[in-house]
Amino acid sequence: MRKLTGLERVTYILLFTILLIYALREAKHFLYPIALAVLFSYLLYPLVNFFEKPLRIPRAIAILLAISISFIVLYFAASFYGAQIKNMISDFPTIKKQAVANLKSFQYLIENKLHISVEEQERWLQQQITKGLESAGDILKVVSAKAIGTIEALLLIPIFIFFMLFYRERWRNFILMIADRPGSNSKLTDDLLNQISKVTTRYIVGVIIDVTILAISHTTFLTLIGLKYSIAIGVMTAMFSFIPYFGTLISGIVPLTFSLILSSNPYMPLFILLYFWFITFVDHNILLPTIVGGNVHLNPLITILSVIAAAIVWGIPGMIIIIPTIGVIKIVCDNVEGLEPYGYVLGVDTHPKALKKLKNIFAKIKEKEEDEQPES
Helix, strand or coil, rough: CCCCHHHHHHHHHHHHHHHHHHHHHHHHHHHHHHHHEEEEHHHHHHHHHHHHHHCCCCCCHHHHHHHHHHHHHHHHHHHHHHHHHHHHHHHHHHHHHHHHHHHHHHHEEEEEHCCCHHHHHHHHHHHHHHHHHHHHHHHHHHHHHHHHHHHHHHHHHHHHHHHHCCHHHHHHHHHHHHHCCCCCCHHHHHHHHHHHHHHHHHHHHHHHHHHHHHHHHHHHHHHHCCCCCHHHHHHHEEEEEHHHCCCHHHHHHHHHHHHHCCCCCHHHHHHHHHHHHHHHHHHHHHHHHHCCCCCCCCCCHHHHHHHHHHHHHHHHHHHHHHHHHHHHHHHHHHHHCCCCHHHHHHHHCCCCCHHHHHHHHHHHHHHHHHHHHCCC
8 A cells, every 4th residue: 555645644634624624614503512411411420420329319310300400500590690680771771871971081081182072083983883783684683593593502402411421331331342342452441531531520610610719709809899780790701711711811801891881980990900910810820720620731822722713613612612622632642652742732741730839939938937946
């Protein structure tokens, strides 16, 4: 058999990549509910396992109970958040009045600093609003079509979760049976499945805990600086953190926009910018490494590029799914002979977590103080 040249290999890889991306885009409404169902299955598995083993509840009933509990939690969370949004909507006349006053102040500031009259500014605003309204119809049609398709796809997720959890041993045995063929390593496959299960579960649970901590932190800060509707804005802002890297970076836009609309305090936007700079640093360097865990250390550049590519292919669901997917790929590459270079480029050198670094610093300071104390 003729050996492929380097150019032929590159051509085949590019062709395969193009066909794969095309297939993923075309089949996204079928594939991303399955991918999300896999993540949620890992999230619900500990609860299902608890119902099955210690409580001896039949598997089907245990899965239905776990799914029902998750829906009840989501329902109460949505009801609470909906009540906050309802309060905001009921105060819309007051919000509108404050927004108009803030806009006028901003217009006069521009007039004084840049010498652009208020009339010219309003003329420009009217032109932009007119252009926006002209294309609003087409945008609404596209958004409506995508929303309907998304809702239809999401309705299938509970069904997928049920069958994935119900037949979980069968999926695992299927993979092990393939790996048990001559020339394969079934023990390696078993170890990989255990690692993947551990890392995926820890990632999903960790991200939910991280978002909850950020929601409490954002709400507390916005309440302390006196921004109205702090709970609604704080929770909305924290939800962006489900999107890796970009979520925390862009989340500050939401409270910043509301502060410009709702508050007459000119220093509030500055406080918000400083807070979100600080919380982004804390989240990326302390919270995520500590909560989500260090079983898989991903290269930040690879992570950012993967999130961008996933957003292009699958939108927001792709941005949520891509990080555990890259983590799984890295685990496979690290453990399969011949794929180690790919695992190496996907990761980074492991260092002590930020909290451990801080503890080590304080421990050294304490030791130094004890050494400097004179002996009695």
